[in-house]
Amino acid sequence: MNLLYANDKAGEYPPSYYAATMAPFDRQPPLQGDVAADVCIVGAGYTGLSAALHLAEAGLRVVVLEAHRVGFGASGRNGGQVGSGQRLDQDTLERMVSRAEAAKLWQLAEDAKALVKSLIADHAMPVTFHPGVAHACRTKGEVKAAHHYADRLARDYGYSQLEPLDRNGIRALIGSEAYEGGEIDWGAGHLHPLNYAIGLAKAALAKGAVIHEESAVLELTPGDPVLVKTEGGVVRAGHVLLACNGYLGGLEPKVAAKVMPINNFILATEPLGDRAREVLSKPVAVADSRFVVNYWRLSEDGRLLFGGGESYGYRFPDIVKTVKKPMLQVYPQLSDVKIDYAWGGTLAITVNRLPCFIRPQPNVFSASGYSGHGVALATLAGKMMAKAVQGQAEGFDLMARLPQHRFPGGPSLRQPLLVLAMTWYALRDRLGL
Known part of the structure; x- marks a missing residue:
């Protein structure tokens, strides 16, 4: 079963308060035929749309492929909270990496919040922070x-x-x-999450990015260019950015092993x-x-x-x-x-609740696994991937150095083991421990 279609109608937003109060946004046509791009982005949530905006501003040819609608996934459904710091506190990060690296991670999170606010203001988005x-x-x-x-x-x-x-x-x-x-x-x-996604999409389109909705990616073929195949066509891209988060499925096994x-x-x-x-x-x-x-x-x-x-x-x-x-x-x-x-x-x-930044294939970048802390960090992740494509990978590499582990048990056992662990912690909640 594919999570993209398990609970939702194809090409439709869920029946949420956010969808009922969304800003106007025209449907974007599905991909048809064979097209070329400097960068192909898979997923039109915060990560993918932020990357598209920053790449288009730099003058690159950008094509975004979205299986459903802009902001269809967690980006258009979440609680709208724009939190401080990383998902782990600074005490834990200092033990995990170093005081200096932890300080850089704190500053990145501060930069992420500032980026959200500046993008809303600079592009007159239909959303209030x-x-x-x-x-x-x-x-x-x-x-x-x-x-x-x-x-x-x-x-x-x-x-x-x-x-x-x-x-x-x-x-x-x-x-x-x-x-x-x-x-x-x-x-x-906090903010209206779907309208923020729509604001990012409108800003990216205004800068020249192309967005294709209802264009689920079926296959990635490594090479130069990388081939990104949908039911309606193929994008031939110098770089591919995976911005799928919980809806990745089996598209990239190296990412799926670390992101649940x-x-x-x-x-x-x-x-x-x-x-x-x-x-x-x-x-x-x-x-x-x-x-x-x-x-x-x-x-x-x-x-x-x-x-x-x-x-x-x-x-x-x-x-x-x-x-x-x-x-x-x-x-x-x-x-x-x-x-x-x-x-x-x-x-x-992810296992440690920190985002997973990885280069799973040559010319392919991925950022995902925000663990419920993604409004600001996903926006910054998109900008980081855009910079990495242009050869400025310091931010991306800092996040990629964070220790990430595969979920135990492999594809067949990782979900039952997760259920067991989560059930235990939920029991602790009920017992007040």
Whole structure:
């Protein structure tokens, strides 16, 4: 079964709140015939569209191939949070690499957030960046650790954007009794993810990139040029950039061995009206400290967008049932609220939750596996791959040096082993460990 078609209609966005409120964007024609390009990009999410924009700005001939629609995958379905740092904290990164390399990784993440904001402004995108992401901690120990880490970031990395919250502060912010404290990161933020993808696509098209939707790639043939085959034609390209993330399938086995697709789900309530301030007293996004993270924010029309729950197979479960349970654990007062939208999507994780940057074949680059931290990092990854194609690979190579491991068990066992591990961590969440 192909994840590209397991839960979605060909060439259609999922029935999400984002699709219902998307900015206008004309369908782009499928690939037909034999075409040449300096660079062919597979996937029109943040990574691929950012790469297309930066390559087109440099004057290269760019062709983007997308199996469905622009922003169809995780880029158009996610929680919209633009977080700080890497997926792992700086303490862990310093142990994994070195203090100097960890500092470079922190700066790259800061550059990623700045890039998102500058692209939105420079290209007049149909999306607003809203500052503020809160971290809600379940236990007093987690609160203490979070506040200590905030002090460390201020002291050692010069990052002073974290506002600590005690028990009263977090409850005043989120209107829930479920948490003991936390913090607000005012240097992070949130946005409408599909409209951001559409903004990137429009900017890339304006600079001369070509995008072909409904053009699933069937085969890559190494060589000079690399041949990229779809049902309707072939692109002959000097370089190929793989920007497929959780929808890669078996297109490139060396990437697939290190990047695993998982599914995540979001509900959108009816507009809450005056009750919205009972959910969030400030217009920030929230993520909690569970291993299977709950995350939420208010939409611009006052709906609660609440994400939670994961699955590891091909078919989505009952999404309303899956997500409504954790939503009501946080907000039991919303039991009477109508659910207007429910959707799922496929992201990609790696063993250590750091992105996988790799050159799997000559003249082929790949970046994926953002592990739920991809809005900013995927945008920067696209720019890094664009630079690498032009011979400026410092950023790409820094990320490629991060240790990445194959999922244990090979293709036949990696999914059952992942389910076993995730079930254990989900049990720890339920037990409050």
